[in-house]
Amino acid sequence: MNDLFDLFVVFLRAGAFSVGGMAALPQLRQDLVAPGILSEHQVLEALAIGRITPGPTGFYVMVLGYFAAGPLGAVIAIVAAAVPPLSVIAIAGLVRRQILSAWAAGVVRGVVLATAGLLVYTGLTLIAPDRQLLEVPAWQLAITALGAALTIRGSIHPGLLVAAGALAGIALGR
Amino acid sequence: MVERYGWLTHRQFLEDYAISKMSLGINLIAFAGLIGWRVARYRGVVLSVLGLIVPAGIITLLMTAAYVSVQNEPLVRAAISGAGPAAAGLTIGTGITFARQSARRGWRSAIDYGYAVAALLAAFALGARPIAILGAGVIVGAILLRGEPSRASADPSL
Numbered sequence: 001m002n003d004l005f006d007l008f009v010v011f012l013r014a015g016a017f018s019v020g021g022m023a024a025l026p027q028l029r030q031d032l033v034a035p036g037i038l039s040e041h042q043v044l045e046a047l048a049i050g051r052i053t054p055g056p057t058g059f060y061v062m063v064l065g066y067f068a069a070g071p072l073g074a075v076i077a078i079v080a081a082a083v084p085p086l087s088v089i090a091i092a093g094l095v096r097r098q099i100l101s102a103w104a105a106g107v108v109r110g111v112v113l114a115t116a117g118l119l120v121y122t123g124l125t126l127i128a129p130d131r132q133l134l135e136v137p138a139w140q141l142a143i144t145a146l147g148a149a150l151t152i153r154g155s156i157h158p159g160l161l162v163a164a165g166a167l168a169g170i171a172l173g174r
Numbered sequence: 175m176v177e178r179y180g181w182l183t184h185r186q187f188l189e190d191y192a193i194s195k196m197s198l199g200i201n202l203i204a205f206a207g208l209i210g211w212r213v214a215r216y217r218g219v220v221l222s223v224l225g226l227i228v229p230a231g232i233i234t235l236l237m238t239a240a241y242v243s244v245q246n247e248p249l250v251r252a253a254i255s256g257a258g259p260a261a262a263g264l265t266i267g268t269g270i271t272f273a274r275q276s277a278r279r280g281w282r283s284a285i286d287y288g289y290a291v292a293a294l295l296a297a298f299a300l301g302a303r304p305i306a307i308l309g310a311g312v313i314v315g316a317i318l319l320r321g322e323p324s325r326a327s328a329d330p331s332l
Contacts, residue, residue, distance in 0.1 A: 015198060015199030015200070016198055016199065017198075017304070017305055017308055018198065018199060018308070019196060019197065019198060019201075020195075020197075020199075020200075020201055020272070021199070021200040021201060021202070022265065022268045023272075024199065025265065026297075026304040027304040027305065030303075030304060041258070044254075044258040044261055044262060045241070045245075045254055045258065047258075047261035047262075047264070047265065048254065048257040048258055048260065048261040049234075049237060049238055049241055050234070051261060051264060052237070052257075053230065053233055053234040053237050054229075054230045054233055054234075055226075055227075055230025055231065055233070055234060056200050056201070056202035056203065056226065056230070057200070057201075057202070058199070058200035058201075058202075059230060059231070059234050062231060062234045062235065062238065063234065063238045066235065066238040066239070066242070067238075067242075071235060071239070074231075074234070074235050074238065075231075075235075078227060078231055081199055081200055081203075082199075082200070082203050082223065082227060083199075084197075084198035084199035085194075085197050085198060085199045085200050085201065085203035085204035085207065086203065086204070086207055086219075086223065087198070088193070088194075088197040088198055088199075088204045088207075089204060089207040089208055089211060089219060092193050092204075092208060093211070096189075096193070099193055099196065100189070100192060100193070102320045103316060103320060104196065105196075105320060106315045106316050106317075106318070106319045106320030107312050107315045107316045108196045108276075108315065109276050109278075109286070109315050109319040109320075110289075110310075110311035110312055110313070110314045110315015110316065110318075110319050111308055111311040111312060111315060112272050112273075112275075112276040112311075113272070113273055113276055113277070113286055113289050113290040113293065113311065113315075113319070114289075114290070114293040114307050114308050114310065114311030115269070115272055115293075115308065115311070116269045116270065116272040116273035116276070116290040116293070116294075117269070117273075117290045117291065117292065117293025117294035117295075117296070117297060117307070118269070118293060118294070118297055118304055118307060118308075119265055119266070119268055119269030119272065120265075120266050120269040120270065120294050121269075121294050121297035121298060122265055122269075123262045123263065123264075123265035123266035123267075123269065124262075124266060126258075126261075126262045126265065127258075127259055127262045140255070140256070140258075140259040141259070143256055143259040143260050143263060144259040144260070144262050144263040144266070145263065146260075146263060147259070147260045147261070147262070147263020147264050147266075147267060148263040148264070148266040148267035148270065149263075149267065150263075150267070151263065151264050151266075151267025151268060151270075151271060152267045152270050152271055152274070154271070158264055161260050161263075161264060162257045162260045162261055162264070163257075164260065165256040165257040165258075165259060165260025165261070165263075166253035166254070166256050166257040166260075167253075167256065168256040168260075169252050169253045169254060169255040169256020169257060169258075170249060170252045170253050170256065171256075172256065173251075173252040173253075173255035173256055
C-alpha cells in the first residue's frame with residue numbers, strides 16, 4: 001500500500017512541476033528509472049503506446065503506472081496527473097487576470113524553454129536505452145530524426161508516426 | 175463549443191485556451207475543466223473532465239494490458255524496435271516545438287533559444303535534475319523572459 005502511495009506522489013510531483021503533458025516526462029523518468037522501478041526501455045515503450053492510444057498528450061503516464069504496478073498503478077497515475085490541471089481551474093477562478101499578465105508569461109516561458117531543453121535531452125538519451133549512441137543501428141537513428149522533423153512540422157498525427165515506426169521495425173528490426 | 179452550442183464566446187474560448195496552455199500537467203484536462211466550469215460550474219468540471227479521461231483511459235488501460243501480454247513475441251519486439259525510436263523522435267520534436275512556440279520574436283528570440291540550449295547542456299552536464307533546471311527556469315523567466323505572450327497561447331491551431 002505504501003508503494004502505491006509513493007507512486008501517487010511521483011506522478012503528482014511530476015505533473016505539478018511541469019507545463020504540458022509531455023513536460024512531466026524528464027521528472028518521471030528520473031523518479032521511476034533511477035530507483036529501478038522501470039527500465040529505460042519501458043519508458044520508451046510507454047511513450048510509444050501512449051501515442052497510439054486516444055486521449056490527451058500525457059496519457060503515457062497511465063502506461064508507466066501500469067508497468068510499475070498493474071491496472072491499479074495506471075489508475076493511480078492518471079488520478080495523480082489530473083490533480084495539478086484541476087487545481088489550475090481553481091487558481092484561474094481566483095487570479096485569472098494575473099495569470100494572463102506579462103509577469104506570469106515570463107515565468108511560463110522560463111519553464112517551457114527549460115522543459116524544451118530537458119525534452120530534447122530525454123529524447124536523445126532514450127533512443128538507445130541499452131547501448132551507446134554509436135552502436136544504434138542507422139535505421140533507428142533515421143526514424144528518430146524523421147520523427148523529430150515531422151513533429152516540428154506538425155504535419156503528421158503522432159499516433160501515425162509511431163505506427164509507421166512500428167512497421168519499419170517489423171521490416172528492419174528482425 | 176463556441177459555434178455549435180453557444181456555450182461561450184470566442185474570446186472566452188481563447189482565454190481559457192491560453193490559461194490551459196500555461197497549466198500544470200496535462201493541458202487538455204485544465205482546458206476541459208475551464209470550459210466545464212463556464213457551462214455548468216462544479217457539475218460541468220466533473221462531467222467534462224471525466225468525459226475526457228474515462229473513455230480514453232479505459233482504452234489506454236486495455237491496450238497496455240494487451241501489450242504486456244504479448245510483449246515478448248518476436249514480432250512485437252521488432253515493432254517496438256521501430257516504434258521506440260519514433261517515440262524518441264517525437265519527444266525531441268516536441269521539445270523543439272515547445273521552444274519555437276514559446277520564444278519571443280525579434281532579437282530576443284536569441285536569448286530564448288540560447289536559454290533552452292543552456293537547459294539542454296545543463297541536463298547533459300549535471301545528469302538531468304529536472305526540478306532544479308525547471309526551478310531555475312521560474313527565476314530566469316520572471317526576470318529575463320517577460321513580455322509578449324507565447325505564440326501558442328494566441329493561436330489554438332498550434
